[in-house]
Amino acid sequence: DGGITQSPKYLFRKEGQNVTLSCEQNLNHDAMYWYRQDPGQGLRLIYYSQIVNDFQKGDIAEGYSVSREKKESFPLTVTSAQKNPTAFYLCASNRGDLRNIQYFGAGTRLSVL
């Protein structure tokens, strides 16, 4: 089945540690996105990529990094510089066309130990 797979579902980070969240899609979509979701704050855009080997900062990129070496994959690293990383992280993709309908993975919940 085509879709977006995020892993792991739950992740724990120790102080000073970098952690990487995986996002893989087999929809052949050009564009991919990372959002952070906190209670009552909706979805906030961290980074997005419209094409392989290119990505742009979103509204809250500080403390995060991404790469887009393959069309199917858009991993997000939460660095030690992100002082409040506890949140629900959502990956999305779309075809990159004018309609911009985004399809989401099931999310990764990150907590700090």
Place this chain on the structure above:
Amino acid sequence: GQQLNQSPQSMFIQEGEDVSMNCTSSSIFNTWLWYKQDPGEGPVLLIALYKAGELTSNGRLTAQFGITRKDSFLNISASIPSDVGIYFCAGLLNAGNNRKLIWGLGTSLAVNP
């Protein structure tokens, strides 16, 4: 970052009741999207709207693209317990070469059987 005004923030209703929610903005949008998010999962697209005045249904759900292109409405008729979740609106903002989805903060729906 820019956000839409989505209301109400939460609703608690009896099974069988109809539900209405809306999103407004000071900006003009070319596309309105409505998503539903179940607890611990990613948002799933319910309805997409592309033309001012457009009225689209998906089962018991009906959504409208406001004639001014600055608002959108979602109605759910005869609610059932599985309608529980968070409903998000998103508007596509065209700014030159930069097309960006702007998100509402969500309407949390609880249904009492």
